[in-house]
Structure formats: structure tokens, C-alpha cells
Amino acid sequence: MGPVMPASKKPESSGISVSSGLSQCYRGSGFSKALQEDDDLDFSLPDIRLEEGTMEDEELTNLNWLHESKNLLKSFGESVLRSVSPVQDLDDDTPPSPAHSDMPYDARQNPNCKPHYSFSCLIFMAIEDSPTKRLPVKYIYNWILEHFPYFANAPTGWKNSVRHNLSLNKCFKKVDKERSQVRLLCLEPAYCIFFSTKNELISTTCPAQHDF
């Protein structure tokens, strides 16, 4: 897959729209095309722009674009999950998005078809889809397996890729065992999603828990 942060690299992009983030997130799946073609889809949110100069942290692992909307899945992800979930209601006659007509993917019909989402997107969706906005690694595995049966029969290397992404991408923050135990009622470290702004770690999903 190609670069995913072209907008942030452009000197004229002092702010980044949500749609740009989404288009980057789902570039490979054709969502960017959908966003461009489907005028009925409006994912733009007001006042979600980064201050000029906040993109200083342009590391290879910078995935700030994933978090320009704090409720990414709420605003659009539910339809995304519904479109890819094997547990999708069979009676759901919602017309497929243009993205699907362009690059169809149905986890139920094509369980052996590799999803066109990057591992970063898969991890992000898994964590965002959890009630506590954080998940232990094994639950991230399970979420991916549940929603993308392809990985059930895929070589085990995909788990390595998941762990690789969790370690490499700074926006995935590991919560230590004690805290995850207290707050998540689980006995293992969990990951939540962070993005950095001016060297500050800010949780977009659990603002009351900045003290990790």
C-alpha cells in the first residue's frame, strides 16, 4: 500500500480534514474513492483541525490522521464494520457503497479474500470497537478473526504484523498490567489509541485517563 500521510506532508495543509484521514485510512479499500464520489457522505466535523505546527512529529510511525475524529467509528465506522462483518444482518438491504462496487469485499462471501485494510486500520477499528477503547493483544487478534475470517486460515505471520504495528506506531499506547487490570478488569496489558500533539500524549477516547 502506498503512503498514507500525503496531506500532512503538503506544506499547504496546516489542518487536516476528517475526510482526508478517512481517505488515507481506507485508501486501499476504495473508501477514498467513495468519499470523493459519494456526495451524500459527509464525514466532515467542525473544529477538528490541528494547530499549525502540530505536525512537527512527523515520524514514520505518526498516525495522527487516524484520530482527527474522536468518534471515528461512530461517525462512519459502524457502516464500515457492518459492511465487512461476517455477522452482518443478512436482511440488511442497505445498498452497497460505491467503494464496494469498485472493490467488493464481503467477509462472509469472501472469507478467503484478504481485507484491503492496513493492519493499522484493523487495530484501530478493533480498539475503537471495544467498550473501553483498549484491548489486549489477544483480543485484537480475536476481533480481527471475528470480523475478517480470512485471517483464520492465513499464515500466522499476520499476528507478528499486528504486534509489529502496535510496537512501531506511536499512536498505539500500551497500558500497563496494573492499570488495565483496574480499569479493564482484565489481567493483561492492553492497548489504547493515542495521538501526540506538541509532545503531549492525549487520549482521544478517554480524556480522563491522561496519566498513563
Place this chain on the structure above:
DNA sequence: CTACCTGTAAACAACC
């Protein structure tokens, strides 16, 4: 062509 992102593999350490 270059820079960058992504996927994959592998090695290694720590832990259970």
C-alpha cells in the same frame, strides 16, 4: 528516481 508507508519475516528477550 526518491521518499515514504506498508507488509512480512526474522531475531531476540522477557514472561508465563
Place this chain on the structure above:
DNA sequence: AGGTTGTTTACAGGTA
């Protein structure tokens, strides 16, 4: 001892 998790490095391929 073996499996899992976490980190790091390296490389190939694709895209702007």
C-alpha cells in the same frame, strides 16, 4: 521447554 508477547531490524513492493 514451549508458547506468547513485545521490540527491533531488514527488506521488498507500491504509490505519490
